[in-house]
Amino acid sequence: MKKILTVWALALLLVPAAGAQDTAIINKKNLVIKEWKTDPKGGNKVLDHITTFSSEGKKIEEIEYSSTGQKWRKRFEYGPDGRVSRELVYDERNRLLTYKKFEFNEFGKKKLQYTYNPKGKLLSIKHYEYIAQDGGE
Numbered sequence: 461m462k463k464i465l466t467v468w469a470l471a472l473l474l475v476p477a478a479g480a481q482d483t484a485i486i487n488k489k490n491l492v493i494k495e496w497k498t499d500p501k502g503g504n505k506v507l508d509h510i511t512t513f514s515s516e517g518k519k520i521e522e523i524e525y526s527s528t529g530q531k532w533r534k535r536f537e538y539g540p541d542g543r544v545s546r547e548l549v550y551d552e553r554n555r556l557l558t559y560k561k562f563e564f565n566e567f568g569k570k571k572l573q574y575t576y577n578p579k580g581k582l583l584s585i586k587h588y589e590y591i592a593q594d595g596g597e
């Protein structure tokens with residue numbers, strides 16, 4: 461019984477601490493994150509990835525780079541519900557390669573993803589399935 465009370469007391473102490481960590485989350489409004497690669501000796505710094513967020517804190521663009529320049533770029537568009545409605549993928553010359561449209565389930569999780577070519581021809585449909593598994597205890 462004493463062990464149970466100790467566990468409960470620790471749990472009550474940790475819950476406010478976990479909430480305090482939420483305030484330490486980076487504000488993504490108007491944020492640009494740049495990722496750099498360097499060689500093991502710390503020299504030869506090369507831009508690897510840029511992620512850009514809107515004034516609402518939503519991811520609006522990602523760009524992946526190689527040593528020769530841009531590899532690909534993704535733009536994200538949002539619907540009135542605040543969820544990603546389209547994801548547009550561009551090549552190294554900023555030519556549209558594909559775009560994706562999404563449907564969500566009642567819990568706000570992706571249900572379907574439709575991938576189209578630049579001319580609007582449907583290329584594939586991806587179905588998402590969410591299966592909760594217990595810890596086996």
